[in-house]
Amino acid sequence: MSYLSFGGGTRFGFRPVDDKNVYWFCTFASSQVPSYDDEIQENPMKMKQFVLGLINKMPREAQKVVEKTSPSNMSYSTLKLRLPWDVLFGNTVKENVCVAGDALHPMTPDINQGGCSALEDAIVLSRCLGEAFLKKSRENDDEFDRIEKGLLKYGKERRWRSVSLISVAYCVGFIQQSKGKVMSFLRKVWLSKYTSTALLKMANYDCGDLVS
Ligand SMILES: Cc1cc2nc3c(=O)[nH]c(=O)nc-3n(C[C@H](O)[C@H](O)[C@H](O)COP(=O)(O)OP(=O)(O)OC[C@H]3O[C@@H](n4cnc5c(N)ncnc54)[C@H](O)[C@@H]3O)c2cc1C
Known part of the structure; x- marks a missing residue:
């Protein structure tokens, strides 16, 4: 149950x-x-x-x-929020370093997407790095540059997915947890349908395959 x-x-x-x-x-x-x-x-x-x-x-x-x-x-921790526009306009990749998983898109405990989306990150990151390693080295294009380009591609591919995960977790949390009378009323008559649809939509995501 x-x-x-x-x-x-x-x-x-x-x-x-x-x-x-x-x-x-x-x-x-x-x-x-x-x-x-x-x-x-x-x-x-x-x-x-x-x-x-x-x-x-x-x-x-x-x-x-x-x-x-x-x-x-039992453990206690503060819920973290990374602002969506920080992911959209900020640096999630710098030279040969990138962020992934909870560090990129911290989740709430009810949405069940933290581990799943960290795995999506891992697949996309592996794909981008794999392509970077397999690419033939061109003149003035050393391995470091290729890795950096691969990470930038990863960052770009994960940007909108991360923004939607963060935004849905925040909006669903705000709607579900709100105490106000107006929000409680809206939640009962309409918003609870939105929250369950939004959560299911978040889980139904295909990040593509890892090709060898
Ligand atoms: C109780 C609970 C239930 C959950 N249920 C689900 C679920 O049903 N479905 C789902 O998809 N997700 C679930 N999650 C979320 C999921 O576990 C996380 O989103 C996921 O583990 C994030 O992966 P991560 O690799 O980003 O971070 P983590 O798994 O936290 O890994 C980070 C690692 O970095 C290490 N580390 C930290 N600081 C340093 C340092 N300075 N130097 C070296 N290493 C360091 C840590 O020890 C840790 O091993 C749940 C989480 C919790 C707590």
């Missing part, structure tokens, strides 16, 4: 990993939760109580998942 709930400033979900383990997450905007205390970041017992407080109106199964979690298996 998988579960996802959102609204009221919080998102919570869980999913079985195997027969014995369950993965769950809970996101919230600390500024919107009066019971938030910086200490929860360092104290897993407090963090557990805090999360149970956030999900106390959710189904019993959801609460049981958190109750059964050992505090030593």
